[in-house]
Amino acid sequence: xxxxxxxxxxxxxxxxxxxxxxxxxxxxxxxxxxxxxxxxxxxxxxxxxxxxxxxxxxxxxxxxxxxxxxxxxxxxxxxxxxxxxxxxxxxxxxxxxxxxxxxxxxxxxxxxxxxxxxxxxxxxxxxxxxxxxxxxxxxxxxxxxxxxxxxxxxxxxxxxxxxxxxxxxxxxxxxxxxxxxxxxxxxxxxxxxxxxxxxxxxxxxxxxxxxxxxxxxxxxxxxxxxxxxxxxxxxxxxxxxxxxxxxxxxxxxxxxxxxxxxxxxxxxxxxxxxxxxxxxxxxxxxxxxxxxxxxxxxxxxxxxxxxxxxxxxxxxxxxxxxxxxxxxxxxxxxxxxxxxxxxxxxxxxxxxxxxxxxxxxxxxxxxxxxxxxxxxxxxxxxxxxxxxxxxxxxxxxxxxxxxxxxxxxxxxxxxxxxxxxxxxxxxxxxxxxxxxxxxxxxxxxxxxxxxxxxxxxxxxxxxxxxxxxxxxxxxxxxxxxxxxxxxxxxxxxxxxxxxxxxxxxxxxxxxxxxxxxxxxxxxxxxxxxxxxxxxxxxxxxxxxxxxxxxxxxxxxxxxxxxxxxxxxxxxxxxxxxxxxxxxxxxxxxxxxxxxxxxxxxxxxxxxxxxxxxxxxxxxxxx
Amino acid sequence: xxxxxxxxxxxxxxxxxxxxxxxxxxxxxxxxxxxxxxxxxxxxxxxxxxxxxxxxxxxxxxxxxxxxxxxxxxxxxxxxxxxxxxxxxxxxxxxxxxxxxxxxxxxxxxxxxxxxxxxxxxxxxxxxxxxxxxxxxxxxxxxxxxxxxxxx
Numbered sequence: 001x002x003x004x005x006x007x008x009x010x011x012x013x014x015x016x017x018x019x020x021x022x023x024x025x026x027x028x029x030x031x032x033x034x035x036x037x038x039x040x041x042x043x044x045x046x047x048x049x050x051x052x053x054x055x056x057x058x059x060x061x062x063x064x065x066x067x068x069x070x071x072x073x074x075x076x077x078x079x080x081x082x083x084x085x086x087x088x089x090x091x092x093x094x095x096x097x098x099x100x101x102x103x104x105x106x107x108x109x110x111x112x113x114x115x116x117x118x119x120x121x122x123x124x125x126x127x128x129x130x131x132x133x134x135x136x137x138x139x140x141x142x143x144x145x146x147x148x149x150x151x152x153x154x155x156x157x158x159x160x161x162x163x164x165x166x167x168x169x170x171x172x173x174x175x176x177x178x179x180x181x182x183x184x185x186x187x188x189x190x191x192x193x194x195x196x197x198x199x200x201x202x203x204x205x206x207x208x209x210x211x212x213x214x215x216x217x218x219x220x221x222x223x224x225x226x227x228x229x230x231x232x233x234x235x236x237x238x239x240x241x242x243x244x245x246x247x248x249x250x251x252x253x254x255x256x257x258x259x260x261x262x263x264x265x266x267x268x269x270x271x272x273x274x275x276x277x278x279x280x281x282x283x284x285x286x287x288x289x290x291x292x293x294x295x296x297x298x299x300x301x302x303x304x305x306x307x308x309x310x311x312x313x314x315x316x317x318x319x320x321x322x323x324x325x326x327x328x329x330x331x332x333x334x335x336x337x338x339x340x341x342x343x344x345x346x347x348x349x350x351x352x353x354x355x356x357x358x359x360x361x362x363x364x365x366x367x368x369x370x371x372x373x374x375x376x377x378x379x380x381x382x383x384x385x386x387x388x389x390x391x392x393x394x395x396x397x398x399x400x401x402x403x404x405x406x407x408x409x410x411x412x413x414x415x416x417x418x419x420x421x422x423x424x425x426x427x428x429x430x431x432x433x434x435x436x437x438x439x440x441x442x443x444x445x446x447x448x449x450x451x452x453x454x455x456x457x458x459x460x461x462x463x464x465x466x467x468x469x470x471x472x473x474x475x476x477x478x479x480x481x482x483x484x485x486x487x488x489x490x491x492x493x494x495x496x497x498x499x500x501x502x503x504x505x506x507x508x509x510x511x512x513x514x515x516x517x518x519x520x521x522x523x524x525x526x527x528x529x530x531x532x533x534x535x536x537x538x539x540x541x542x543x544x545x546x547x548x549x550x551x552x553x554x555x556x557x558x559x560x561x562x563x564x565x566x567x568x569x570x571x572x573x574x575x576x577x578x579x580x581x582x583x584x585x586x587x588x589x590x591x592x593x594x595x596x597x598x599x600x601x602x603x604x605x606x607x608x609x610x611x612x613x614x615x616x617x618x619x620x621x622x
Numbered sequence: 623x624x625x626x627x628x629x630x631x632x633x634x635x636x637x638x639x640x641x642x643x644x645x646x647x648x649x650x651x652x653x654x655x656x657x658x659x660x661x662x663x664x665x666x667x668x669x670x671x672x673x674x675x676x677x678x679x680x681x682x683x684x685x686x687x688x689x690x691x692x693x694x695x696x697x698x699x700x701x702x703x704x705x706x707x708x709x710x711x712x713x714x715x716x717x718x719x720x721x722x723x724x725x726x727x728x729x730x731x732x733x734x735x736x737x738x739x740x741x742x743x744x745x746x747x748x749x750x751x752x753x754x755x756x757x758x759x760x761x762x763x764x765x766x767x768x769x770x771x772x773x774x
């Protein structure tokens with residue numbers, strides 16, 4: 001029923017982009033989409049948006065209050081002071097070192113003329129007064145996570161950011177806690193322990209605040225933990241619900257509302273029966289990526305990670321609900337639908353990537369889409385009301401583990417010669433476990449209809465080994481050596497034409513993967529960083545290089561933009577190499593072991609000579 | 623209890639895998655000296671450190687191979703890299719030794735664990751297995767390293 005109502009709104013408003021966004025329509029949609037933590041001045045109207053493309057959640061126009069800027073994860077800003085005509089004049093206005101030689105993922109928030117950044121372990125929250133960004137900190141909050149957490153996090157001691165709501169900055173600490181800090185005073189309001197770091201449960205993702213819920217998930221899929229997402233009460237931090245991503249329906253919060261689209265995902269307690277014995281208890285399916293929210297359908301969306309143990313022969317079955325996209329009610333956590341992208345994963349293709357929510361014309365009919373550029377090398381387009389797979393096309397050309405997807409069954413057409421098994425090594429699987437892209441989030445511009453995907457081209461040799469579960473130690477059973485993929489350049493910015501399911505253009509980066517998030521703006525500028533220390537701006541229509549700036553360390557963070565107290569537009573980004581793909585640049589790694597850091601060192605040998613670690617925040621303006 | 627039983631079984635399997643089909647002369651676990659407390663930091667004031675125990679398996683190629691197998695069986699490779707190049711934990715094949723490079727220091731790091739996440743394996747493993755792990759780790763990047771990484 002909601003779908004037909006939506007169609008009606010579109011029919012009424014469509015015709016031209018201008019007509020679509022005239023006041024009557026905009027008012028109607030804004031009312032329908034109002035969210036309690038929508039940023040001040042947030043807008044759903046995008047001047048110059050293509051006809052038939054509709055924004056689901058209010059877009060950032062001055063502040064940046066949630067990790068992606070908006071709840072729908074477009075990472076698109078309506079600001080246009082900085083545009084294709086003047087971005088060449090962008091200048092550095094402030095910098096700040098964090099003093100931490102580890103991966104700086106995520107990005108800043110801006111609320112009430114204050115910028116907030118979370119550091120990697122020890123997860124300090126730094127607040128800058130934007131009225132005086134070169135002056136002293138407004139405050140620093142230190143949560144003092146357990147030092148032991150550093151050795152339990154699979155892929156560097158990273159943190160992917162915070163969310164703002166109800167006067168609080170909320171984020172997670174590496175040792176499995178969630179903290180809420182008063183945004184004005186820097187005082188801790190509440191702290192909720194959720195994960196057991198003794199057994200390897202960490203939290204690295206950026207929680208999303210949806211109304212009065214904080215949505216957060218765990219990490220530790222390499223340690224044999226059991227994945228979950230949780231909903232906390234924003235006021236008190238109290239745990240309201242926890243939905244495991246493996247196990248019996250009652251644990252997964254699967255009830256009468258659960259209506260998965262495909263037969264393969266229907267049935268009772270699949271989270272138990274798709275595993276051998278009690279393997280689901282160590283079955284991974286963690287959630288260390290991004291959460292999105294559709295205010296109209298009142299559903300959150302997220303994807304789950306790899307099944308545990310990595311060695312697929314030790315866990316026969318579909319291994320639900322690993323590598324799965326879930327739609328849930330944010331208040332109760334109850335599942336609405338689930339779509340398992342890849343049953344019985346044998347490559348560590350976590351699919352915790354961003355789910356970008358867009359309403360657009362799809363093959364002649366307006367549909368509510370969920371666009372998921374995946375580690376598997378495919379861009380998945382789903383109907384986010386039902387979970388139906390509408391399209392799955394390769395964005396990373398060498399992808400060879402599957403030929404494609406059967407839209408009738410929702411299943412991948414796996415190439416048996418690329419399956420991995422215990423006791424043998426499978427060669428030249430593309431992409432590598434790090435995927436055609438990783439957690440680094442893409443950005444969608446309603447003005448171009450393009451999804452800007454930070455991508456990488458690596459392949460791998462994967463040997464299966466029997467693994468023993470010993471709590472608090474890695475649970476892998478794999479010897480992996482990654483290597484650069486075929487073709488020039490490991491890094492790409494792919495401008496993906498969502499409607500036509502193909503690349504419009506690609507900027508190739510050499511020699512390293514694109515491992516930073518992307519920002520697009522109404523000024524038709526796309527910002528991203530490279531591991532070789534460049535922060536870049538390109539034309540959103542053509543990919544033409546417009547500006548670049550060399551930072552002190554490789555960029556794996558996410559750029560964002562805001563309006564300062566002086567009314568001017570600013571752009572900010574973290575630099576600081578590390579994370580999984582950047583591990584080779586850290587001093588505690590040896591490049592002569594290609595299997596080091598879960599195999600990534602084989603693909604990244606030499607990164608050290610391009611960048612050393614060390615985190616710095618950079619702020620630019622005209 | 624369940625996990626403890628499981629671990630005991632694993633230990634038996636590991637011991638068996640490591641030693642069952644070896645000539646007895648090469649696998650002698652008797653005579654391995656007991657570990658002594660090895661200070662990690664410098665000693666204050668006058669005096670000398672107690673003599674450091676030596677690894678009975680240094681240069682024993684069979685023990686090195688067993689150490690390599692234990693390194694896999696106990697999931698050491700998951701943190702420290704398939705061939706000790708590092709990852710969640712630091713590299714073991716470079717020249718940096720955070721807690722000391724002597725055999726006894728490496729033994730102590732394995733047995734006692736370290737504060738940034740290294741488990742205290744002395745609570746679970748017999749000493750001779752720890753010494754074999756030490757022997758394997760100290761062989762990395764030397765001609766004696768078993769199953770050395772293939773360079774491309």
